[in-house]
Amino acid sequence: MSRYALVTADAGFEHLVRLAVAGLPGLLQSFQADYLPTDVDDIFGQLVGDPLEVLILGPDLKPEEALTFASVVDAAHPHVSVVLTATPTPDLALAAMRAGIRDLVPPETSMEGLRAHIERARAAAETRRAAAPPADDAAAGGGRGRVIPVMSPKGGVGKTTIATNLAVGLAKLAPLSVVLVDLDLQFGDVASGLMLTPERSVLDAVSGPVDSLSLKTYLTPHDTQIYALCAPRNPADADRITTGSVSDLIDRLASEFRYVVIDTSPGLGEHVLATLEHATDVVWVCGMDIPSVRGLKSGLEILEELHMLPENRHVVVNMADRKAGITVQDIEATIGVPVDIILPRSRQLPLATNRGVPVLQDGIRDPVAKGLRRLVERFRPQWDERDHKQLHRRAVFQ
Ligand SMILES: Nc1ncnc2c1ncn2[C@@H]1O[C@H](COP(=O)(O)OP(=O)(O)OP(=O)(O)O)[C@@H](O)[C@H]1O
Ligand SMILES: [Mg+2]
Structure with missing residues (x-):
């Protein structure tokens, strides 16, 4: 069972996310690393249980790496909402939107605030999945738009x-x-x-x-x-x-x-x-x-x-x-x-x-x-x- 995944080597942040997710449906799977793999499937391939809905990227990841990674997730797994923990400057907000990142969460956010961000991201993932045509939809042939x-x-x-x-x-x-x-x-x-x-x-x-x-x-x-x-x-x-x-x-x-x-x-x-x-x-x-x-x-x-x-x-x-x-x-x-x-x-x-x-x-x-x-x-x-x-x-x- 995994609806949330987290990538961070910051034990304090991981603890906070665990508390935040505890009040929400589904389970959290955590990857303790302060870097992202070049291949998104290095993470997606290790997920077990229910389909992933929210991917949370910790404050210790490099924003440029997180943006690149999020763009690939957006293209390959469009139903997943990516939440990046970083100070939301206007430049980063624009780049994040372009990369398909659902939400930017300031690192100093409280547990309740974090839970609200994650819940919104989860609801967005659910809406997108519900709106998606069935996997065998042949409207455009071969899964194309x-x-x-x-x-x-x-x-x-x-x-x-x-x-x-x-x-x-x-x-x-x-x-x-x-x-x-x-x-x-x-x-x-x-x-x-x-x-x-x-x-x-x-x-x-x-x-x-x-x-x-x-x-x-x-x-x-x-x-x-x-x-x-x-x-x-x-x-x-x-x-x-x-x-x-x-x-x-x-x-x-x-x-x-x-x-x-x-x-x-x-x-x-x-x-x-x-x-x-x-x-x-x-x-x-x-x-x-x-x-x-x-x-x-x-x-x-x-x-x-x-x-x-x-x-x-x-x-x-x-x-x-x-x-x-x-x-x-x-x-x-x-x-x-x-x-x-x-x-x-x-x-x-x-x-x-x-x-x-x-x-x-x-x-x-x-x-x-x-x-x-x-x-x-x-x-x-x-x-x-x-x-x-x-x-x-x-x-x-x-
Ligand atoms: N049903 C309508 N009733 C009233 N005005 C309309 C209606 N549909 C479009 N318009 C208005 O007509 C004008 C021209 O519309 P629009 O620019 O969409 O046409 P167009 O076919 O794209 O034009 P062009 O060939 O120049 O690109 C716009 O100001 C638009 O608001
Ligand atoms: Mg026109």
Whole structure:
């Protein structure tokens, strides 16, 4: 029985952790060492009993070693919450977040305080495990994450808004397991939509190594427990990003994250097509105007001809308006496939864009938030197991 593991050579700290854990369910397994092994399995291989939930790293370990070790644990054992005992300076807090560390505990914390930190970390591990699909989930094949580009042939129809809210909504199902990639490489605005000031961008990610350890350092964490990989700040840098490198990057992210949501630039540009190689899904966004609907029809036809349509399709009509002069039925008749989600025109969305707080983060009660939640629901692991006829149940515009 082991739900907690501790690495420390500090006997006083070990005693404190033992007292703290004594009030919690599960047992503690302790490793008396003031260093970490290079291979995480040197620790994980020695654990016995129940699956590990919390790994506590003592105050005597070197922070750099602890960060590296935590990154590997985060990639290889994502359900485990790592708690590092160290003085939480702003720099260390940022590096810890990037390394997937759940919590930083100041070394002088009391036994009760320590227990509260460990209990929170345990609860987080439990939530993540509960949200995880079953081990044999074949949604994306071979344990890889779902890759979901949000696309539309026309601009300004709500791709960024929908991609951002989809990522935020999915993080409620799978915290810290969602990455939002801004592949609108020239004019991407994911960062401003989330009020982020990224230090690194897609350009850095395709220029440097993309092993599990390095990958996280390119990402910017957001309060909603998603990671964002933002577009380069300089639009000219888009030309320096090859389609091959985009494809490799998406492939790599899909092996590390449960959901890879991709915001794209309008149209079927080469970078957008590169994402389709690995896409398990595509969210098509269409406005309620003739050019947008015709654009979507052509987009679907072209990709069908190229045999590039991913397995799962989700058609969203955005900015729906009864006075638009066309109906959802008209749109379905033109594009030849059912509309899955209808998002009404709402004043909340431009407000949310301008504030940098997505509506699904804010918990706003608005029909548009309801529609966005229904879109998120389509990506729950159990969704695919439903009766096939229900996959594209007719959307209703109320
Ligand atoms: N349902 C809606 N009702 C009202 N406004 C909306 C709706 N959806 C999106 N918007 C607003 O429309 C604007 C454009 O949306 P967004 O940036 O998401 O579109 P886009 O498709 O990503 O555009 P681009 O092609 O330029 O990247 C934003 O200000 C957004 O808040
Ligand atoms: Mg956009």
